[in-house]
Amino acid sequence: EVQLVESGGGLVQPGRSLRLSCTASGFTFDDYAMHWVRQAPGKGLEWVSGISWNSASVAYADSVQGRFTISRDNAKNSLYLQMNSLRADDTALYYCGKDTGLVPAAPIDYWGQGTLVTVSS
Amino acid sequence: SYELTQPPSVSVSPGQTATISCSGDKLGNKYACWYQQKPGQSPVLVIYQDTKRPSGIPERFSGSNSGTTATLTISGTQAMDEADYYCQAWDSSTGVFGTGTRVTVL
Numbered sequence: 001e002v003q004l005v006e007s008g009g010g011l012v013q014p015g016r017s018l019r020l021s022c023t024a025s026g027f028t029f030d031d032y033a034m035h036w037v038r039q040a041p042g043k044g045l046e047w048v049s050g051i052s053w054n055s056a057s058v059a060y061a062d063s064v065q066g067r068f069t070i071s072r073d074n075a076k077n078s079l080y081l082q083m084n085s086l087r088a089d090d091t092a093l094y095y096c097g098k099d100t101g102l103v104p105a106a107p108i109d110y111w112g113q114g115t116l117v118t119v120s121s
Numbered sequence: 122s123y124e125l126t127q128p129p130s131v132s133v134s135p136g137q138t139a140t141i142s143c144s145g146d147k148l149g150n151k152y153a154c155w156y157q158q159k160p161g162q163s164p165v166l167v168i169y170q171d172t173k174r175p176s177g178i179p180e181r182f183s184g185s186n187s188g189t190t191a192t193l194t195i196s197g198t199q200a201m202d203e204a205d206y207y208c209q210a211w212d213s214s215t216g217v218f219g220t221g222t223r224v225t226v227l
Contacts, residue, residue: 035216037164043157045207047124047165047216059214062122063149095163105211107154 002026002110009115022079022096030074033099038092049105123212125219139195143208154189159204
């Protein structure tokens with residue numbers, strides 16, 4: 001059974017940093033691209049970032065470009081999102097998602113339960 | 122930046138057909154997929170590559186994509202189909218979600 005478990009969310013002040021983690025199980029992690037998707041309270045889905053199976057290809061939404069960094073450790077079956085210079089509008093539930101292919105350009109067929117990030121002073 | 126536009130809401134009677142549109146520039150030249158999200162739950166993929174259903178998704182869910190519009194159709198809508206639905210496509214290696222449509226089964 002595929003499982004994706006996010007962690008690392010919490011309350012953080014504007015301008016500070018936070019690192020999210022996603023631990024995967026139930027599939028061959030290094031065979032698939034991975035994504036982060038967020039959802040602000042009461043709002044729609046927003047794609048944040050994606051990374052290829054071998055980390056060679058990464059992409060970001062304009063809203064986080066230059067502030068967020070996606071990475072993965074295939075030996076640990078883990079995906080990460082380093083979030084710097086956080087702003088109030090980064091407040092959201094952050095989901096980890098598994099792509100159906102090697103590069104981040106295909107549907108997300110499995111989602112975690114999400115980890116909540118709240119940016120507030 | 123690329124945008125996908127959906128109607129905010131669609132209402133349907135049980136057993137009838139619900140149709141949800143997703144509009145974007147030259148969307149028909151890209152693959153579209155659709156997700157269902159029920160309150161308090163994570164999204165679930167219901168259609169990918171325009172028309173394909175993942176394993177476990179009922180046959181009443183179908184999709185199409187042509188020109189500037191992708192469409193999700195729910196035939197014989199059931200109460201359990203009441204949810205938010207999002208289309209998604211890729212533009213220049215960037216993922217884009219639609220604005221979302223709330224389907225209400227009256």
